[in-house]
Amino acid sequence: MKSGSNLEKVIKSGQPAVTAELGPPMSADAHEVIKKANQLKGFCDAANITDCQTAVVRISSIAAAYIALREGLEPVMQMTCRDRNRIAMQADFLGAAALGLKNCLCIAGDHQSFSAAGRLKGHPGAKNVYDVDTCQLVGIMKKMRDEGLQQGGDKLEVAPKFFIGASWTPMGDPIDFRPYNLKKKVDAGADFIQTQGIYDMELFKVQMEKARNLGLHERTAVLAGIIVPKSAMMLKYMDSSVAGVSVPKELIQRMLKAKDAAGDDKKKAKELQEQEGMKITVELIQQALEIPGIKGVHVQAIEWESAIEHIVKAAGLYPRPDFSE
Amino acid sequence: MIVGQQKKFDEIWEMVKGFRKVMVLGCNTCIAVCHAGGDKEADALASMLKIKAANEKVSMDVSHGAIQRQCENEFFTPVLEDLAKYDLVLSIACGVGVNFLSARIGKTPVYPGVNTQFFGGVPKPGFFEELCGGCGSCVLNLTGGICPIARCSKSLMNGPCGGTNKGKCEVSQDIDCAWFLIVERMKQLGTLEKLFEVQPPRDWSGSFHGGPRRVVVEHLRDIEEKQ
Numbered sequence: 305m306k307s308g309s310n311l312e313k314v315i316k317s318g319q320p321a322v323t324a325e326l327g328p329p330m331s332a333d334a335h336e337v338i339k340k341a342n343q344l345k346g347f348c349d350a351a352n353i354t355d356c357q358t359a360v361v362r363i364s365s366i367a368a369a370y371i372a373l374r375e376g377l378e379p380v381m382q383m384t385c386r387d388r389n390r391i392a393m394q395a396d397f398l399g400a401a402a403l404g405l406k407n408c409l410c411i412a413g414d415h416q417s418f419s420a421a422g423r424l425k426g427h428p429g430a431k432n433v434y435d436v437d438t439c440q441l442v443g444i445m446k447k448m449r450d451e452g453l454q455q456g457g458d459k460l461e462v463a464p465k466f467f468i469g470a471s472w473t474p475m476g477d478p479i480d481f482r483p484y485n486l487k488k489k490v491d492a493g494a495d496f497i498q499t500q501g502i503y504d505m506e507l508f509k510v511q512m513e514k515a516r517n518l519g520l521h522e523r524t525a526v527l528a529g530i531i532v533p534k535s536a537m538m539l540k541y542m543d544s545s546v547a548g549v550s551v552p553k554e555l556i557q558r559m560l561k562a563k564d565a566a567g568d569d570k571k572k573a574k575e576l577q578e579q580e581g582m583k584i585t586v587e588l589i590q591q592a593l594e595i596p597g598i599k600g601v602h603v604q605a606i607e608w609e610s611a612i613e614h615i616v617k618a619a620g621l622y623p624r625p626d627f628s629e
Numbered sequence: 630m631i632v633g634q635q636k637k638f639d640e641i642w643e644m645v646k647g648f649r650k651v652m653v654l655g656c657n658t659c660i661a662v663c664h665a666g667g668d669k670e671a672d673a674l675a676s677m678l679k680i681k682a683a684n685e686k687v688s689m690d691v692s693h694g695a696i697q698r699q700c701e702n703e704f705f706t707p708v709l710e711d712l713a714k715y716d717l718v719l720s721i722a723c724g725v726g727v728n729f730l731s732a733r734i735g736k737t738p739v740y741p742g743v744n745t746q747f748f749g750g751v752p753k754p755g756f757f758e759e760l761c762g763g764c765g766s767c768v769l770n771l772t773g774g775i776c777p778i779a780r781c782s783k784s785l786m787n788g789p790c791g792g793t794n795k796g797k798c799e800v801s802q803d804i805d806c807a808w809f810l811i812v813e814r815m816k817q818l819g820t821l822e823k824l825f826e827v828q829p830p831r832d833w834s835g836s837f838h839g840g841p842r843r844v845v846v847e848h849l850r851d852i853e854e855k856q
């Protein structure tokens with residue numbers, strides 16, 4: 305065992321892993337984290353605690369991860385390269401390990417300009433860091449864990465033992481380079497991979513085949529990312545505006561049909577679309593788990609954590625394996 | 630070349646309005662090429678200041694001029710004495726020129742009329758783009774001549790982030806994704822596999838992050854000492 309985390313144990317056991325996502329609040333409200341943690345607990349093997357996603361200031365990933373851990377939900381802390389240099393990152397790894405955190409996902413992070421792209425003022429004038437990039441961050445964590453050394457070479461009496469993750473956008477541009485992007489993260493030391501949300505399973509299959517041809521499925525656990533669709537509008541937006549995401553027309557049609565079935569009743573339209581969205585998610589999960597080399601799913605119900613219970617049960621992935629002694 | 634843009638006139642006026650005798654000093658090298666601070670722009674800016682001063686009923690004596698380079702001693706020799714007679718020199722050179730002149734002019738303040746932005750090229754007239762970030766340790770041999778430090782919004786060293794969208798950077802549809810370009814260029818050169826190797830964390834101490842930098846060319850120093 306590299307870290308002894310629950311996620312690592314599930315993956316090692318050969319059963320399909322389920323990770324979810326918990327977005328910390330934009331205020332010092334611990335209860336929000338506690339509430340979401342309890343909605344997810346028992347229905348996933350670990351939950352990612354996002355690190356100021358879309359560059360919006362929120363409870364830090366480490367603090368929220370610790371709260372989740374106290375609630376009995378295993379967290380995957382996230383670390384972006386945007387906000388910290390290698391000194392702060394390594395200090396946080398030591399601190400996070402000392403608090404009992406065992407999984408970490410390394411990501412580049414959305415550019416700070418994203419923070420003002422929606423309705424928020426954000427901090428588009430912030431300075432970013434990018435002292436190291438994702439591959440380098442993965443390498444730093446691995447060196448700390450396996451060699452007991454800081455990036456600069458100083459010894460660690462007690463090494464932080466993390467199960468190291470990285471993200472992968474399999475269908476991003478330039479698409480023929482993406483399998484090599486994955487390879488670099490695996491070469492750097494990524495134990496598990498969570499992909500960008502996938503709707504186009506056929507294209508994903510092609511990319512996974514390329515990854516398999518590079519032998520990557522044997523060296524890392526790829527969890528297919530599924531973003532639970534809430535509405536036809538959301539699917540259309542993801543298709544047109546989110547990098548590396550394309551949504552097949554049939555899925556958008558299905559959501560539109562669900563919406564239209566409600567007529568003018570807005571509340572009902574929302575309900576029907578949410579139901580259809582969960583159904584689509586379950587189908588996507590099942591399709592993803594059939595792809596050779598896929599070791600699990602990463603299901604993101606953004607600001608809708610309560611949907612996970614239903615989805616996981618409907619997908620036949622409940623109960624989750626229990627490794628607690 | 631160094632690329633900059635003239636500050637907004639209102640901002641310049643706020644800086645300048647308290648001074649009686651003002652010299653607008655241009656620089657005829659890089660900053661003239663980007664039409665921000667050469668002799669023509671010095672002339673135009675001085676005229677605008679005169680008109681504004683007249684409108685605001687502020688008595689202000691505005692002159693203008695330009696030298697070939699505000700970053701080397703020899704070009705200042707003929708004008709330095711004259712410049713010291715003004716209450717303010719508004720330099721529309723790049724920030725280097727403002728610093729350089731400020732250190733030599735004595736008690737006269739030197740204010741910036743230009744926002745200095747980047748090291749760039751001129752792919753077509755009137756269009757300037759950032760191409761190098763002066764990182765102190767060039768890696769263009771690894772990236773097909775396309776700078777990942779200055780041209781990738783996250784200065785990534787190991788390939789594109791997840792934000793690349795149809796060849797554009799996640800920051801804006803107006804910005805080409807450097808890593809998209811790098812991959813295409815490396816394919817064209819037949820050296821794509823160079824990109825498959827993980828690049829370790831960089832040593833940034835040779836960049837600005839190591840503190841202000843100096844370059845000493847020994848043989849040139851020796852010649853000067855002999856003279």
Ligand code: SF4
Nearest residue numbers: 761762763764767776
């Ligand atoms: S790698 Fe450094 S020196 Fe080379 S072009 Fe980029 S910023 Fe300039």
Ligand code: SF4
Nearest residue numbers: 781790798799806807
């Ligand atoms: S989209 Fe391309 S240029 Fe922009 S930050 Fe990502 S890799 Fe860099």
